[in-house]
Amino acid sequence: MAEPLHALTALGQTIPYTKEIGPYRIIERFDVALASLATRKGRDGEVRAAAAKAGLPLPDPARAASGNPYSAFWVAPDMWMVEADFATHEDIAALLKPLFGEAASITEQTDAWVRFDITAGNLAPLLERLSNVDFPAVPDGYASRTVIEHIGCYLIRRDIGSVVLYGPRSSAKSLFHALEVTARSLL
């Protein structure tokens, strides 16, 4: 058996990238496994039961919820994106499938996305220049798809000073560039 393949981050590095711009901190996350989970027709009850058993929250629309070992955010009716620690759950889809059997459709999504965790005292000035989400008004745990400089992303508000952005992996550099120049314009 051949030796394992090495991995590259979405920004093309061997180790994830962190950038500090004044009060803004942009951290590329490389340690989160992702899979989509969609309930099959009429199997909602089974899915919720299995999820509860697995320690997998299934938040309401436009919400994210963290759990152990799984966290999740809502992406579409009857569909969530499930997050887990990459080190222990790299093959997240394979780990989830037995838990749900034929009651859910599960698809690996880990490398479809680049994830940036952004922090600052108050992220409103940055995000009001990037996204039409009413960031100061939405509650913590809010999760929504949004467009940033023509790039479709998922935005999760942890709190007023902390946000998680998932963007399409292939556009990681363009998205990072947008975050960078905007943050710099606020110094």
Place this chain on the structure above:
Amino acid sequence: MIIHHPILGPRDAQEFVYLGDASLINRPDGLTAGVEAFYDYLYNRGNPAGEHRELWYHEQGDRSWLVVTRNTVTHEIIKVELARDVAKAAGRTK
């Protein structure tokens, strides 16, 4: 424009892709209906100046297809429904 998404609340219409008249829901059955029926279904439109039921897709959102009832003269939006619900109510199944 702002579309009040039945699940997500007010969302900028920029996040949506427009298809057209919601009558497109009523697709004839290809094994029983003929060219005439499909021609009328696909090509002819009421195109009213006033209330118009139309299909919008929340591409930069939750990927729901919506039926939006909108006034084409004032752009006022009167009603927004999930297209799936409308289609089922219209008797569409598999």
Place this chain on the structure above:
Amino acid sequence: MSQKNRISGGQIDRSKVLTFTFDGKTYSGHPGDTLASALLANGVRLMGRSFKYHRPRGPISAGSEEPNALVQLRSGARQEPNTRATVAELFDGLDATSQNRWPSLAFDALAINDRLNTFFTAGFYYKTFMWPASFWEKVYEPIIRRAAGLGSLTREEDPDEYDKGFLHCDLLVIGAGPAGLMAALAAGRAGARVILADEDFRFGGRLNAETLSVGGRTGAEWADSVIAELAALPNVRLMLRTTVIGAFDHGIYGAVERVSDHLAVPLEGKPRQTLWRIYSKRALLAGGATERPIAFENNDRPGIMMAGALRTYANRFGVTVGERVAVFTNNEDGLQTARDLVEKGVDVVAVIDARPDGPLLPGIRHLKGAEVVDAAGRLGLKSITIRQANGRTETVEVSALGVSGGWNPNVNISSHHRSKPVWSEALQAFVPGEGGPQGLSAAGAAAGQMSTHAALEGGQKAAIAALAELGISAKADTVPEAEDRPLSITPKWYVNAGKGRAWIDPQNDVTVKDIKLAHKENFTSVEHMKRYTTLGMATDQGKTGNVLGLAIMAGLTGQTIPETGTTIYRPPYTPVAMGTLAGRSRGKEFKPFRLTPSHKWAEEQGAVFVEVGMWLRTQWLPKPGEKHWRESVDREVLATRKSVGICDVTTLGKIDIQGTDAGAFLDKVYCNTFSTLAVGRCRYGLMLREDGMVFDDGTTARMGENEYVMTTTTANAVTVFRHLEYCRQVLWPDMDVQLISTTEAWAQFSVAGPNARKLLEKIVDQDISDSAFPYMAAGNITIGGLRARLFRISFSGELAYEIAVPTRYGDALIRRLVEEGKAFDAVVYGTEALGVMRVEKGHVAGNELNGQSTALNMGLGKMVSKMKDSIGMVLSQREGMNQPDGYRLVGVKPVDPAATLTAGSHFLEKDAKPVIENDGGWLTSKVYSPHLGCDIALGYLKAGDQKIGRRMRAVNLLAKTETEVEIVSPHFFDPEGERLRG
């Protein structure tokens, strides 16, 4: 030069001196000045030239409605044409030049147009310049174009950055005058989310220009105190230098913040301007009013301006426009200018009051029932001629004249949804009408509440009412006391005197005569009048002149003014820089990049990249010494066909389709059948639009009983996904199908060529022998234990696989393939070689999948199953799409192998003339085939299937070339497909 017209007072910082230049001459001013106020302080009245007659002009206003004092601000790449001197904030080192004149502002050769004005009436150009026809482009038009235009644009890239953003509020208050301030205060105190935006660089609106008192303090002081309170409220956002440009649907407003225009150069990293998209639940228009002139002969002399502007310069900027001043008014407001100027010690020689009666101003020569009939002083006002009530005329020397014909509420934004403003007899002006933008109300002068008290009260009321609709209760505080005098206006539009010209639209040189001519020629509807005379089409969009013009037209037609109506108010409220509307989407950032998993590796190899939609793909990889791209591409093709080649095909769309109805679903969306596909197998699928045309194609694999992986073309990945969601939600809502895109989740490489299997066997952990993994097999495998996917499919016609790993491992996989491939002289090939091999094989791609072609056109007609209902099946049977002589896909070879082909060339029979009747079709895709050693092409040829073996001409009339070609089967290479099964 001394500021000889600087007088006492004003909101300028006299402790600091700013120096600036105008037309190369150096002047001084103070912080708080505009370019116009500073020039006037220095005794400069002449600031521009008019559009048509090149008449000398000075400012007529002190605001954004200015039509005359337009200058080129800054120089070099930052040169900024048509900037209003009246709103350009003065900064140290400001450098401005006058425009639309040659050789100089004081002497302009094209002022000859003014002498010839009698020929240049409204629309004269529609009646001449027609003979000879060819002279229009060659002679007349070039002259007109050179003379036309105002400022000039640099050809250099704009060096400044522009930004955009989104804001949300309960109440957007447009304008920070008395009404806006009271509204913001009421709403802010109630805890509502408020945005207060004002285009000026100082809050307060007219309060900054008046001496009147509010709540016992000067208006400006009161404004400052309100701003101080609002600034302390966290729920209030104050936006200075921010113009609300338009009302769009459902409470969305556009606003432009001039972040850096008051600086010589933007600060490092800061934008010049920001475009804000404001989402408001309610909005209040408190944009004030604009004073309008009274037209009289030569009323465009530099030094003649609005009475309110004269007052603004004196009160706010401490500037008098001249030593001897007169005022011409038809309403009470004009008298205030006289009072204030006298107060400032300016010599007010006369007040010419069109109103016959009423009280007289004490201590001033106040002529009742009088009018100004003429003005003299070409480069600057010297004197005016007055006609008194008794008919006696006299000429009075003055260097400035303030004119007030009344005030027009700034209804623009309330009419951006095309609702008509309504006429107020009392004000002799239009006020906002019904049916304006949802959620927008108006207050203050914008709503016709002309006194300060009315504005204060109106602003508060409007805010309380708007918030009540949102369930927010704001309480009414006592309104500070302020003047509350009536406007008392007597309509006066123009002075009917001699033969001279009286200007209505000064920039476009539209005079009373032009309106009369338009009437004579029956251009009497306001829109016809506007378009024929160009009234209101200048950079000020008729803010001062429009109402005057239509009132005069009403007089001529005998209609009332409301019957005559207004033209349409359109966004933007004031002109907006293109850069601001574009924001950061320019240059390389015009659209985001999508990079493939092998991008980093390919960059290291010096690959040439090509834009494919948003993607950058490797086009070819030149080896050292290769001079022409063909050398590289030929090598890549030959090496692949000889041994093995590797290509990144990640950009192809991948859609994961699961659910118990997944197979049935695919039978609906593909014209061929997938429900019968065995698990672990894949099949080529053809997708039609409902109109029966081919939409997309690709290979779809069945990975499990209820699990398929669909591939789409790179170009249609997004639209196919959208279409599938449509089918599953709208057409067949009960189907148990779940979709998600996995395009980016997997790095996928094609490994093609006789040695493809040998190469992969060195890498994958499983047995992939032909028996274990036959042609069209698909399955999950591992690479050193890492989960991966393998598909035995071929686009090149070779024994080929597509192997996929999670994207983060894609870089490693291409390096591994290249490393292990050395044993086989493997190459990595790009999109060019890919294209060569697919054309050799006769596979359709983008140029054939053009949305105008049927399965039949492509020779795939048999794929459309009539046994089941699928999208497009029925309408694909229409007669027009099934004609025997319709287009068919063919292969094309030059008869002379040395001859070249060009894609886009059309087919003609041997001796046929190049006319459309003889058009046989066209070459869709052309490549050079290193195997056949000549150019080959695919094409759509009428009845092509019946013309195999025929010789025709491929004609490129654009290059005037043609090539004799042989029509052949599109399958140039291994037509039996032995290799891919090998």
Place this chain on the structure above:
Amino acid sequence: MRYSGLRVIVEALTGHRGWKPVWRDPAPQAHYDYVIVGGGGHGLATAYYLAREFSQSRIAVIEKGYLGGGNVGRNTTIIRSNYLLDGNEPFYEFSLKLWEGLEQDFNYNAMVSQRGIINLIHTDAQRDAFTRRGNAMILNGADAELLDREQVRAMYPWLNFDNARFPIKGALMQRRGGTVRHDAVAWGYARGADLLGVDLIQNCEVTGMRIENGKVLGVETTRGFIGAGKVGVAVAGSSSKVMAHAGMRLPIESHVLQAFVSEGLKPFIDGVMTFGAGHFYVSQSDKGGLVFGGDIDGYNSYAQRGNLPVIEDVAEGGMALMPSIGRARLLRTWGGIMDMSMDGSPIIDKTHVDGLYFNGGWCYGGFKATPASGWCFAHLLARDEPHVTAKAYRFDRFLKGLMIDEKGQGATPNLH
């Protein structure tokens, strides 16, 4: 009255006393041989050619608002015949030829200015497509040239050649393309028609159609019933509304198309240019304004106004292509209502109602089509058979599968 340079001089020297109304304002008569519904460019041109080329008389044009108040007065004034498909190209080339002689023909200077139009090429596939198109144009008797990158650079060196997201690789050029002063087209045809005895009736809206035994007898209007031998409807933008009076549903949707003009500038762009990698086209008017536009807003609308996203989209395309226009200011935006048809091409055809004829579905092509549209519609009205260049513009092409789909988008009007 005949217009000429001499007349202008004479009038100037005699105080402009002699100028006459450019058209009369007649009261509608009880009956006409032809009633043309729609006083826009196409309706006025139809009436003009009916009278002038087909020697018909007793013609009225009825207009709900003012003459030329629709899309002929709200567009980007571009004329060209650079179409691809056989159904379109002969028609638009016919139109371009009519433009070339129009002013002398109707004695009005509409400023027909053939300053050339280029469609920029950014990919090899685009070059292939434009080569196909250019050849089709020449085969149809039009002019076309394929320019390489350097030829484009020589014309417009200040385009974004060095830092472009989508590089400029060349262009398809039609030198005979250009611009026309749009209002003057309506006024020229109106004046010409009026001089030929056509009654131009403004502020007269159609409220119904009188149809008996499958034959049209006339139109009900806000100014009373007007009888007609034949009724020709040319009301693009409102086609569905008017034809509904005849009980018809059309293969048409109404959409808003915005257009834009900048402040006046000294000469900057000589010809017309379209950006192939973004939604942007531009020219400069004789007054100096940059006139530009992009795509329709994309949703059904009769509101004659658009929204911000398209304005931004167009500006982004403009800045990407011409980085030096950053400091030019957008002065005015406006919105016209387009008949967007199901294949992006127009309809000039009879209807199922005897004596009722239809002209519409012009999509983006309406202005440049004005002369040929008028001529071909007049031909159909007078002769009851389609003009040779317009024979493909039939209603039944959708039923028969003979769509004329230049963009290959199928039955999605907002994508054409």
